[in-house]
Amino acid sequence: MSSAEECMEECNKVSICNIWNYYTIAASVNINQCFLKSAAKNDVEETGVITGYCDRSQIIKDLLRGPVHGYAIENAFDDIETIGYNDIYFPKRINMRAGSAIDAIQIDYQSVTKPDLSGTHHGGSGGGLCQLVFGLNERIVKVQGRIKDGVESLIFTTNEGRNNKNCVSNAKVTFVEEYPGYVLSYLSGRYGRFLQQIRFNWIREEKAYRVSSVVYDLSKAIITENSKPGTVFNTTLTNYSPVVRKQFYTFTYSVTESRSFTFSTGLTVSKLFRGRKVVSQLL
Structure with a gap:
């Protein structure tokens, strides 16, 4: 080779x-x-x-790259260079400096299985600092923004209904991104003294399932001599994905298993004989 x-x-x-x-x-x-x-x-x-x-x-399966918002002027950035390709990351904390426009943005990323990673600072040092911190199962499902000379405002909305409208001076928007079944993974764009361009990279929402109950329906078990009994099990799976919650899926499946039964002494029968109860033991 x-x-x-x-x-x-x-x-x-x-x-x-x-x-x-x-x-x-x-x-x-x-x-x-x-x-x-x-x-x-x-x-x-x-x-x-x-x-x-x-x-x-093709680096990440099911990656959806949104359109480019803004202008290609100065330094390009791509946070995929921070989070890498071996796991899926989501924003844990957004640190944004903003005044009349977005001066800078920096994101700390979290993964379900890997240590947190901090993205680099993209932009200048002007404006006031505004932070949005997310829970472990909280995801960004919608982004709104306004583009003028650069990125003037960004509003992130999570599956918990929270947003950062308090961080922007102008709530008027020129674009909205929202893709059913997808959550925001990382950012890319361009910056100089302020944020000039932004692009949102979305990943298909992860699904996590766990068994919440197992019911053994013995009434449907069939036991016959010299034959294997069939037992029906009913299992309910609950969807614990952070975005689409409280969905239940019921699966019914049958398994066949063999069992052996051993009878020992102690089985009794009763008879009535001329008004008296006689108990005989079978060995």
């Missing part, structure tokens, strides 16, 4: 991306250095390794 093929195989194995193409720069390869398609060519060549190119939209 060639080094390039090894690189492709490794990237596919960890489900980071779909490989589009690759090229050989050096004879040796470091499997841990398969680069994204967005990597600059000169940066790649300096590493002297085989390079796997990836389609960024």
Whole structure:
């Protein structure tokens, strides 16, 4: 197997991306250095390794990238570079500096299974600080905003009905993003002394189920001699996903299991004989 093929195989194995193409720069390869398609060519060549190119939209399954709001002027940012590709993250805390417009935004991210991660500060230092902190099962399901010379206002609404309208000076909006079944994962955009452009990257809502009850319906159990009894089990699953709650799903399934029964002494019968009760024991 060639080094390039090894690189492709490794990237596919960890489900980071779909490989589009690759090229050989050096004879040796470091499997841990398969680069994204967005990597600059000169940066790649300096590493002297085989390079796997990836389609960024395929990094995370079911990723929905919203439209770009604002203008492409100065520094680009993408918080996927902070949270990475091996787990799904959601905002835990939004730190936003705002006055007449959004001066800057910074997000701390949380995962269900991994440690929290802090995104970088995007923008200037003007405006007042406004924070929105989310619970473990709280997700952003709707974003509203206003674009003028840059990003003038952003309003985030969660599945708990909370929002940060108190953080904006102008509640008039020029765009609304809301996708049923999706929750906000991370941000990308551009900034200078203020936030110039914003893009919202959504992920399909995760589903978490747990068994809430198991009922053994013995009335439907059939037991016959020299045969296996059939027992019906009824199970109710409750949807504990943070966005769509209080949904119940009932599943009924049958299993067949074998049991053995052993009878020992002690089984008795009663008879009446001339007015007297006679008890005989069967061995």
